[in-house]
Amino acid sequence: MVILENVTTSTHQTKQQKYKLLLQQIRDIVSHEDDLIANFGNIAAVVHHTMGFDWTGFYLIKNGELVLGPFQGPAAVSRIPLGKGVCGTSYAKECTIIVDDVEQFAGYVPCSELDKSEISLPAFHKGEVALIFNINSHKMKNFDDTDKRYLEELMHLLEEIL
Numbered sequence: 102m103v104i105l106e107n108v109t110t111s112t113h114q115t116k117q118q119k120y121k122l123l124l125q126q127i128r129d130i131v132s133h134e135d136d137l138i139a140n141f142g143n144i145a146a147v148v149h150h151t152m153g154f155d156w157t158g159f160y161l162i163k164n165g166e167l168v169l170g171p172f173q174g175p176a177a178v179s180r181i182p183l184g185k186g187v188c189g190t191s192y193a194k195e196c197t198i199i200v201d202d203v204e205q206f207a208g209y210v211p212c213s214e215l216d217k218s219e220i221s222l223p224a225f226h227k228g229e230v231a232l233i234f235n236i237n238s239h240k241m242k243n244f245d246d247t248d249k250r251y252l253e254e255l256m257h258l259l260e261e262i263l
């Protein structure tokens with residue numbers, strides 16, 4: 102049995118350093134387990150707790166709509182149609198979306214009234230979006246190009262195991 106160690110991060114580490122350690126830990130997680138749901142659960146947990154996010158989780162594409170998968174944080178909406186909200190738009194446009202202020206995003210689907218900013222990223226299987234990884238923050242403008250760069254690297258890592 103593999104015992105998962107939490108990545109040791111400190112306030113002295115930059116966001117970039119934390120993401121680098123996180124990606125190493127996630128490579129280790131997926132190299133020891135081939136069950137997707139087990140891996141998604143642990144990935145949501147380590148990203149959420151290492152980076153200090155307020156909601157971190159997966160929406161899986163099922164029959165053309167987003168269905169809630171493993172996550173960390175408060176209960177969230179179970180299903181999101183294609184094109185709806187930040188996640189459904191990331192699915193429809195097949196790209197990463199960063200929202201600095203959720204109140205300015207038309208059609209935003211709220212999960213917590215405390216959420217202020219978010220990022221949604223697609224991962225692909227056989228040329229189609231297979232899942233959306235969504236992260237919310239209670240801080241405005243919490244996500245930048247560094248988050249986009251490393252979380253897109255995480256999506257590529259996931260694409261290797263989908």
Ligand code: SME
Pocket residue numbers: 156177178181185186187188189208209210211212213219235237
């Ligand atoms: N805010 C998202 C919905 C998912 S939750 O925030 C977890 C959206 O607009 O798609």
